[in-house]
Amino acid sequence: xxxxxxxxKAFGGLRVLQGVDLDIGDxxxxxxIGRSGCGKTTLLRCINFLEExxxxxxxxxxxxxxxxxxxxxxxxxxxxxxxxxxxxxxGIVFQxxxxxxxxxxxxxxxxGPRFSQRVSAVEADHLGRRLLARVGLEGKMSAYPAQLSxxxxxxxxxARALAMRPKVLLLDEITxxxxxxxxxxxxxxxxxxxxxxxxxxxxxxxxxxAREVAHRIAYLSDGAIVELGSPAEVLDRPKDPSLKEFLRxxx
Amino acid sequence: MIPPGSLALLxxxxxxxxxxxxxxxxxxxxLAIVLAAAAFSRIAAVRALxxxxxxxxxxxxxxxLALLLFYAMPxxxxxxxxxxxxxxxxxxxxxxxxxxxFRGGVLSIPRPQWESARSLGLPPVAMFxxxxxxxxxxxxxxxxxxxxxxxxxxxxxxxxISVWELTLAAREIIERTFAVFTILGLAAAFYFxxxxxxxxxxxxxxxxxxxxxxxxERA
Numbered sequence: 406x407x408x409x410x411x412x413x414k415a416f417g418g419l420r421v422l423q424g425v426d427l428d429i430g431d432x433x434x435x436x437x438i439g440r441s442g443c444g445k446t447t448l449l450r451c452i453n454f455l456e457e458x459x460x461x462x463x464x465x466x467x468x469x470x471x472x473x474x475x476x477x478x479x480x481x482x483x484x485x486x487x488x489x490x491x492x493x494x495x496g497i498v499f500q501x502x503x504x505x506x507x508x509x510x511x512x513x514x515x516x517g518p519r520f521s522q523r524v525s526a527v528e529a530d531h532l533g534r535r536l537l538a539r540v541g542l543e544g545k546m547s548a549y550p551a552q553l554s555x556x557x558x559x560x561x562x563x564a565r566a567l568a569m570r571p572k573v574l575l576l577d578e579i580t581x582x583x584x585x586x587x588x589x590x591x592x593x594x595x596x597x598x599x600x601x602x603x604x605x606x607x608x609x610x611x612x613x614x615a616r617e618v619a620h621r622i623a624y625l626s627d628g629a630i631v632e633l634g635s636p637a638e639v640l641d642r643p644k645d646p647s648l649k650e651f652l653r654x655x656x
Numbered sequence: 657m658i659p660p661g662s663l664a665l666l667x668x669x670x671x672x673x674x675x676x677x678x679x680x681x682x683x684x685x686x687l688a689i690v691l692a693a694a695a696f697s698r699i700a701a702v703r704a705l706x707x708x709x710x711x712x713x714x715x716x717x718x719x720x721l722a723l724l725l726f727y728a729m730p731x732x733x734x735x736x737x738x739x740x741x742x743x744x745x746x747x748x749x750x751x752x753x754x755x756x757x758f759r760g761g762v763l764s765i766p767r768p769q770w771e772s773a774r775s776l777g778l779p780p781v782a783m784f785x786x787x788x789x790x791x792x793x794x795x796x797x798x799x800x801x802x803x804x805x806x807x808x809x810x811x812x813x814x815x816x817i818s819v820w821e822l823t824l825a826a827r828e829i830i831e832r833t834f835a836v837f838t839i840l841g842l843a844a845a846f847y848f849x850x851x852x853x854x855x856x857x858x859x860x861x862x863x864x865x866x867x868x869x870x871x872x873e874r875a
Contacts, residue, residue, distance in 0.1 A: 455771050489777035497775045503768040506867045507790045520782035549868035569776065 406430050407452070407573060407604065412461035414447055414628075421447045422458065423628040429573075432602030436615035438639075439625035440651060445608045448625070449575050452606065453495045454488060465494060465572065493521055496566025497575040500582050502558040504550035510561050511537065511546040517569045536564040540594050556587030563594050573604040580611060612655055616640055624648045659833040663842070669825030670846040676821060677808040677850075679743050684750030684807070691755035696762060706755070713752035718813050721745050726817040742814040746807065753803045760799070761792035794865050801858030805851045812847075822846055 407429040414422040421444045429435050437445040450456040452463060454471045463470045470491050475481040483491070504513050514533040518524040524532070537543055540560040550558050559579055566574060576595070580588045592614055598605070599618060609615050615622055616636040624632040624639055631645050643649045694706040713721070722745045729741050765788065773787045815824035826843040830836055 453775055455775065486779075489779060492775060492777040495775075499768060499772070501768060503772040505769065505772065505787060507794065508786075516778070516782075516786060517776035520786060521777040521779065552868060565776075 406433075406466060407606075408462075408464040408467075409448075409452070410462045410464075412448065412451060412458055412463070414444075414451060414456060414458040421628050422451070422461075425461070425625075425628070425630055427623060427630060427633075429604050429606060431604065433621070434599065434605040434607065434619045436607045436609055436619035436622045436636075437625060438609065438612065438615060438622060438651075443625040444628040445625050446577055449497075449577050449606055449608050452573070453492055453497055453575055455497075457482075465491075489521065493517070493569050494571055495573045495575060496569050496571035498559070498562045498566050498577065498579045500578040502550070502555070502562045502582075504558055504561055504565070506550050509547050509549060510542065510553070513550070513561055514565045514568050517565065522569065532568060533564075536567055537561070539567075539597075540564045541590070554587060555583045556590045559583065559587075559591045560594055563591070567598075571603070573606065574598070576605060576607045576609070578608050578610065580609070580614070610655070612640060612652075624651070626651075657835075658838060658842070659829065659835050662829045662833070662835075662839060665825050665829060666822065666839070666842055666846055669820070669822035669843075670850065672820060673808065673811050673822040673847075674850055676743060676746060676811045676814065676819070677804070680746035680750045680807050680811070681804050683743070683747035684754050684803075687747060687751030688754030688758055691751060692758035692762065695755065695759045710752045710756060713749060714756075718745070718749050718810055719816060721749060722813055722817050738814070738817045738819045742811075742817060742819040746811060746814070749810065750803060750807050753806075754800065757796050757799045757803060758792060761796035762788065764795045765791050794867060797858060797862050797865065801855060804854050804858070808850050808854065809847060 407427075409425055409427040412422050412425040413420070425444075425448055427435070427448075437448060439445050447456055451458045457471075462472075471483060471488065472480040473483055482488070504510075505516070508516070511530075511533050514536055515529045518532055519526065519529040534543070534546065537546055540563055542557060542560055542564070545553060545557060545561075550561065553561070563579075579595075580591050583591065588611075592611075595605075595607075595618060605618075607615065607619065619636055621633060622636050622639040623630045624643075624645065626645070626647050632639055632643065632648050639648070640652065643652060691706055691709065694702050697703050697706075722742065725745045725748075726738060726741045769787065769791065773783055778786070811821060812823040814821060815827065818824070822843055826839050829839050833839070
């Protein structure tokens, strides 16, 4: 499980996260919703340390991540090698896929297992093929990313994230850049993962999808979680006035 | 019209020029990789050293650098002769130019690519071999070839420190035959052919490495 406590983050004078607390249980799927600029993407990026944060703590299975107590008090970043080890427990999928353009689809998926986790070439190849089959792209293994549609690229990106056998999958608006007719195929892949009971944190604007797959939805506003509950509680019986306003606009 | 024997001499000179350029390109590339790494060092003093090196080398005429090294080397008790001094000065020079080309290439790697690689927890060596080097090679090939072509022509400067190459060969023939325009024209033609060849080679590598599936793949 993941436990986030008192997370604070500012970009210069702009306070993006102002004390976020959130628990994600084993096998739980949590969706983060809110207006653009509310801090949901920053929160996601803090979880795997693509952003440093100013204060607070993130624990994964009770182990603190990214920072440790400094000898003289305060905190210091863990070593780069330790940060790399910790990152391998998480997979992230970005809005713009971000595949490596000079590698085939299969090589994109293999890269993490092969060079971060030192899995043997044969085993990595096997894993890559299995994962690509799983996202329905067994026929595209030797294609290059730019030869694929956005939906296909995003499915490769999901396979690449899964190849690390992560405990947590972080999804950052993964359907926002897609043509509407391609959204379904990517959402289907995520649906198919629900039975694996892998933890997921999903930043999304697709409330219909969040309602369907998330166990809980967190509504962020001004860098804090102001409402947290089951999809029905948050989407159908909102209490916070700004959430009511937000839902009126999105629908 | 062409003085007898001069074509063979010019061809020999051209071969030496090409060898000098090849040594400078190989040596300069290796030096530039180290320099470019220094440009992105976490240690501010190392980055400053990089800038000082590039400013000095780029801000000084090759001719002056060549003379400086040629006269300085005996003083430093390095009895190496003009060929070693000439090759060294070309490496020092192209190293600075290549380093700036590579630095530009690293800066062109989009931030999301870095983030993808970091999120996979790639160790530094794999990061360089699998992501940085392949992308930088592709981004920087045209300017890299540009410097290679320039190096062939810049090697002519070494004739001033008595490196016998194409330009010095031409001057020797002219002194004997006074066929100024014929011989200089021929020398220019030799330089042109070498540069043209490098250009074509560069294009071929470019096509081979082109990222698949992008518009303009055949540009």
